[in-house]
Amino acid sequence: MGLMGRTPPHPDVSQFDLQQVLEALVDPVRRSIVTQLDASEEDLACGTFDIAVSKSTATHHFKVLREAGLIRQYYVGTSRMNALRRAEMDEAFPGLLDALTRSRAAALTR
Amino acid sequence: MGLMGRTPPHPDVSQFDLQQVLEALVDPVRRSIVTQLDASEEDLACGTFDIAVSKSTATHHFKVLREAGLIRQYYVGTSRMNALRRAEMDEAFPGLLDALTRSRAAALTR
DNA sequence: ACAGAAGTACGATCGTCGTCAAACTTCGAT
């Protein structure tokens, strides 16, 4: 039973790249994912997000977010769980996520 | 002498759109323009920026920045001056410009 | 009046990215 659920590669905080993070966050669907994660208490499975795209497109978006360092992914059964890497993002780019999830920004993205 | 220098349209703070602002800031050349403006004491003419693109491309970038509300443009002779709309951006999206111009972000963009 | 400096406008090109459908894999439950 070769684990399909092998944890996908996650970048280290020291490798976070602003350009890559911004490219990830510029897409409304991905920003919505981040906002929903930020508002949630627990980690969320891919399928539980309120996004209007196909499954394959969703997979693509999660991959972009993961590779940018914005989320951490791990399997629970067949479900892929997603966690916002808040602390690490704050360490690399202080205030960035706050600026996007707080105030008017979040309201409009909602 | 019909003024070619008619001031181009500038959006009001109340019309700033996060999506548009992010789309403007995701481009490295435009982010560099913002960074250079932020680091400068005075307003800067288009031609004085350290960017590696043609004049027509530069014009395009300045237009995108202006329409997003990030800069204010006005003519002085044949030179088009550019001013960062810091206060207004801070009002609309608190912390956003700070996050991009300060700390590691600015260093890497530099 | 003319030449040059500073930008703008207009197409055209070229790459990248978001999107989807279809086929596939993996796990859990029956």
Place this chain on the structure above:
DNA sequence: ATCGAAGTTTGACGACGATCGTACTTCTGT
């Protein structure tokens, strides 16, 4: 063992955007 749920992978397609060169406009200085 089988079926369904949850994602992934792999192309393909279409749209948008960054880029450039060329032609054009406007102002300044001489």
